[in-house]
Amino acid sequence: xxxxxxxxxxxxxxxxxxxxxxxxxxxxxxxxxxxxxxxxxxxxxxxxxxxxxxxxxxxxxxxxxxxxxxxxxxxxxxxxxxxxxxxxxxxxxxxxxxxxxxxxxxxxxxxxxxxxxxxxxxxxxxxxxxxxxxxxxxxxxxxxxxxxxxxxxxxxxxxxxxxxxxxxxxxxxxxxxxxxxxxxxxxxxxxxxxxxxxxxxxxxxxxxxxxxxxxxxxxxxxxxxxxxxxxxxxxxxxxxxxxxxxxxxxxxxxxxx
Amino acid sequence: xxxxxxxxxxxxxxxxxxxxxxxxxxxxxxxxxxxxxxxxxxxxxxxxxxxxxxxxxxxxxxxxxxxxxxxxxxxxxxxxxxxxxxxxxxxxxxxx
Numbered sequence: 588x589x590x591x592x593x594x595x596x597x598x599x600x601x602x603x604x605x606x607x608x609x610x611x612x613x614x615x616x617x618x619x620x621x622x623x624x625x626x627x628x629x630x631x632x633x634x635x636x637x638x639x640x641x642x643x644x645x646x647x648x649x650x651x652x653x654x655x656x657x658x659x660x661x662x663x664x665x666x667x668x669x670x671x672x673x674x675x676x677x678x679x680x681x682x683x684x685x686x687x688x689x690x691x692x693x694x695x696x697x698x699x700x701x702x703x704x705x706x707x708x709x710x711x712x713x714x715x716x717x718x719x720x721x722x723x724x725x726x727x728x729x730x731x732x733x734x735x736x737x738x739x740x741x742x743x744x745x746x747x748x749x750x751x752x753x754x755x756x757x758x759x760x761x762x763x764x765x766x767x768x769x770x771x772x773x774x775x776x777x778x779x780x781x782x783x784x785x786x787x788x789x790x791x792x793x794x795x796x797x798x799x800x801x802x803x804x805x806x807x808x809x810x811x812x813x814x815x816x817x818x819x820x821x822x823x824x825x826x827x828x829x830x831x832x833x834x835x836x837x838x839x840x841x842x843x844x
Numbered sequence: 845x846x847x848x849x850x851x852x853x854x855x856x857x858x859x860x861x862x863x864x865x866x867x868x869x870x871x872x873x874x875x876x877x878x879x880x881x882x883x884x885x886x887x888x889x890x891x892x893x894x895x896x897x898x899x900x901x902x903x904x905x906x907x908x909x910x911x912x913x914x915x916x917x918x919x920x921x922x923x924x925x926x927x928x929x930x931x932x933x934x935x936x937x938x939x940x
Contacts, residue, residue, distance in 0.1 A: 628872055628883035635886055732882060739875070 589840040592659060592667045598774035600654055601674055602781060603715070604664075605771070605817050606703065607647030608675035611665060613696055614640030615832050619683050632732060633689070639725040646718045666836035670825055677816035678761035680825045687750035690736040692758060697729035698794050699765055702787045711779035734798040741802025751804055759807040764814045766791070771817075854880040855905065856888050857898040866898050874899075 594600065617637035624630025645661045652659040679696065683689050704726050707719035740747040765784060772783035799805055816822070835842055851873040857866035869888050874880035880899040889897065908916060920926070 626873070628874070628887050631890070632883065632886040635890060735878065735882065739879075 589667060589837045591669045591672075592657075592663055594659075594664075594668065594672050595655060595657070597654075598771045599778070599780060600651055601771045602775045603647055603651040603654065604672075604674040605676070606781075607644045607651055607664075608673045609679050609696070609700070610640045610647065611644035612673070612675045612679040612828065614638070614644060615828060616679070616681075616683050617689070617693075620689065625686055636693070636725075636729050636732070639722075639729065643718070643722045643725070646722075647715075650712075650714050650718065662836065666833045670821055670829055671819040673821065673825065673829070674817050674819065676761065676764045677814035677822050678758065678764065680816065680822060680828055681757070681761070682824055684754065684757070685750055687740055687747065688754040688757065690733050690740060691751060691754040693729060694733035694737050694795070694798060695758060695762070695765075697726055697733055698798075699787060699791055701726040701730050702790050702794075703782065703784075706782040706786075710781050715781070730794075737798055737804070738802045741799070741804040748803070751802070755804060756807050760810050760812040761814045762806075763809060764817060767813075769818070851875045853902040854884075854899045855902050856880075856884040857900070858884075858888055858894040859896040859898075860893060861895050866896065869893070871902060 594604070614637045617633050617640065620630060620633040621637070622630065624633055644665070648661040648664040652661060652664055678692065681692070684692075701723065704719045704723040708716050708723065710716045710719065737751070741751045742748075766788040768783045768785045772785065775781045776783040776786075795806065814822070816825070852875075853871055854874055854877075855871050856869055858869045859866045872880065872883050872887055874883050877899065881897060884897045884899050885894075888894065
């Protein structure tokens with residue numbers, strides 16, 4: 588079996604991995620819909636978006652690998668880290684749930700990603716700014732796709748509405764993690780690498796409010812619970828996700844096809 | 845599956861690049877026009893096939909009756925003079 592790699596902990600690397608792992612793990616979860624979509628067209632749409640996200644994570648993990656000073660490549664970073672070295676917020680790793688949950692989580696994350704990509708176009712890191720310019724187009728589409736469905740489902744039948752409300756109730760406790768700063772944000776803001784996550788909160792609330800308002804839905808009140816995925820303390824779901832995602836590279840090191 | 849619960853069928857036309865015409869490339873089921881455009885994008889333009897899509901409800905297309913095929917189209921078979929191959933083009937016209 589292929590051994591795990593150890594990543595140096597620098598604020599810059601953490602900032603990139605938080606974003607890259609959000610894309611990677613969201614992509615992995617969305618990819619689970621392949622072959623299981625409610626209709627063929629939606630099956631393809633979700634798989635397309637999963638591939639967009641994986642593509643974004645590849646670019647970010649490649650950049651993170653260059654900055655690690657250890658010569659790691661995207662594959663090593665994606666497949667050979669231990670659970671505690673992944674930096675995605677917990678929301679990204681929650682099981683895919685039903686279609687309503689997937690759509691509303693996509694709405695939350697794609698809106699958030701779109702806003703951070705917009706800001707990252709001005710990063711002092713030219714490579715990161717270029718990645719952001721490309722990813723922004725994809726995120727805008729992901730957001731529109733999720734928003735369309737959120738309105739259809741929220742303003743749809745009694746059952747679709749009930750499922751949307753249940754999904755939002757499940758998502759809500761994990762939202763503060765997307766908007767609370769720590770030393771990683773402070774360093775990124777100071778160096779001009781990227782925005783502190785707290786600065787995304789207001790525009791995110793405004794855009795979400797618009798869509799949810801049209802859908803006849805509302806975000807539940809926040810709770811005192813704080814998820815901690817971005818500092819490497821993940822939910823019980825993460826281990827299973829990684830076991831499936833990493834199996835091939837761990838069992839057949841360097842395997843390619 | 846009963847067709848009663850099915851979303852209506854839409855025909856999809858994709859334009860590969862500006863200046864060319866939209867070409868029919870397939871069909872899909874969607875609840876309304878907005879969803880049809882979005883799905884057409886996801887299903888038919890994944891490999892850089894398009895720069896624009898049209899969708900139109902299949903039941904809005906008026907088609908010729910296949911039973912009238914002989915009457916409508918066979919008479920053109922022996923009218924070769926309708927092709928512009930008998931005209932001599934001026935040298936300055938390269939393509940026609």
